[in-house]
Amino acid sequence: MDFTPEQVERYSRHILLQDVGVEGQERIHSGKILVIGAGGLGAPVLLYLAAAGVGTIGVIDGDTVDLSNLQRQVIHFTPDVGKAKVLSAKEKISLINPDVKVITYHDLFTAQNAFDLIEDYDFIVDGTDSFPVKFLINDACVMKGKPFSHGGILRFDGQTMTHLPGTACYRCVFHSPPPPDAVPTCSQAGVLGAIAGMLGTIQAAETLKFLTGAGTLLTNKLLSFNAKNMSFRTVKLHKNQHCPVCGEHPVITELAEGEQAFCEIKNRKSQA
Amino acid sequence: MSKIKVNEEIQEVTLPLSLTELIRTNSATPEMVSVQLNGDFIPQEKFPSTGLQDGDEVDLLYFMGGGAR
Numbered sequence: 001m002d003f004t005p006e007q008v009e010r011y012s013r014h015i016l017l018q019d020v021g022v023e024g025q026e027r028i029h030s031g032k033i034l035v036i037g038a039g040g041l042g043a044p045v046l047l048y049l050a051a052a053g054v055g056t057i058g059v060i061d062g063d064t065v066d067l068s069n070l071q072r073q074v075i076h077f078t079p080d081v082g083k084a085k086v087l088s089a090k091e092k093i094s095l096i097n098p099d100v101k102v103i104t105y106h107d108l109f110t111a112q113n114a115f116d117l118i119e120d121y122d123f124i125v126d127g128t129d130s131f132p133v134k135f136l137i138n139d140a141c142v143m144k145g146k147p148f149s150h151g152g153i154l155r156f157d158g159q160t161m162t163h164l165p166g167t168a169c170y171r172c173v174f175h176s177p178p179p180p181d182a183v184p185t186c187s188q189a190g191v192l193g194a195i196a197g198m199l200g201t202i203q204a205a206e207t208l209k210f211l212t213g214a215g216t217l218l219t220n221k222l223l224s225f226n227a228k229n230m231s232f233r234t235v236k237l238h239k240n241q242h243c244p245v246c247g248e249h250p251v252i253t254e255l256a257e258g259e260q261a262f263c264e265i266k267n268r269k270s271q272a
Numbered sequence: 273m274s275k276i277k278v279n280e281e282i283q284e285v286t287l288p289l290s291l292t293e294l295i296r297t298n299s300a301t302p303e304m305v306s307v308q309l310n311g312d313f314i315p316q317e318k319f320p321s322t323g324l325q326d327g328d329e330v331d332l333l334y335f336m337g338g339g340a341r
Contacts, residue, residue, distance in 0.1 A: 037339055039339060040338065040339055041339040042339075126339070127339045128339050129337060129338050129339045130337060131335065131337045134337065151339055152335075152336030152337055152338060152339060153336060153338045153339055154336045154337070154338045157334070157336060158336065159333075159334070159336045172313070173306050173313070173333060174306050174333070174335060175306070175313075175315070175316065178303050178304055178335050178337075179303055182301065182303035182304050182335075183303075183304050183334075183335040183336075183337055185337050185338050186338030186339070187338075189338075191338055196339075222333060224333075224334075224336075233279065233280065235308070235331050235333065236311070237308070238311070240313050242313070242315065
């Protein structure tokens, strides 16, 4: 495609990069990214992907903006309280960059809609806050051969890994969801707002690296950091032959909703 | 005393010591971590029966489930 003079100016700092250039910017422009969750992680991911000029951004979230979200979910503003998060996100994306086509799904990511949702996208970003959904995203992406970025945050900590078909998946590392209440979520234990930005921007960078082919992705690695002492650690991983979804004898061959997911859905409905 | 590397830091321990015991002395519970021992994942049900040896390298990988809300 041919960029207009305005687009050349808008994306000039990408085009200047030797590893991106016009060709890389074209790849970003034709990229289709699905961001699951328009919350703490989804917010910075969406903002940076929009600014970068990703051609099509899908965003799925069933929630509405709550006052307690604004401490870290930087895509939502005070007047957005009560608004569907996907709508609030779409409005900001369009203001940042009218080039971006935004597709919104005001819904939960479930075993029923997972395959249909990921089908049209090149790369999926996990910005969710529940283990059953994180495992569901992993299983759906592994089964359909879709690359994705896992992200998780809690208190002062964050972790992320990138999966490409054939590399270690989330289940290779974390076999199955922890029992309910064994590990708290941010809504239970809190999170420093900027942690969402730190981790989300790593996920956004991985997405742009995937689209442009620049550098080396966080595959077969788990990056984790603790912001209290600002220590970063990358643990080498390898595909786990006993992995229940991508191992030599997979036992998970179809998508299933976890018990905890049902509890969460129930809770969300009762909160609404 | 024996030396075991836990998340890249050397810890002095007294053997025999199981993986479950090491997890607990690191203020964690078996339910909240995934474990690589010398680069291989150890299934959770084998934590109690896995004995550690001098020079072992252990990665305690913590579940982190937050993100959206």
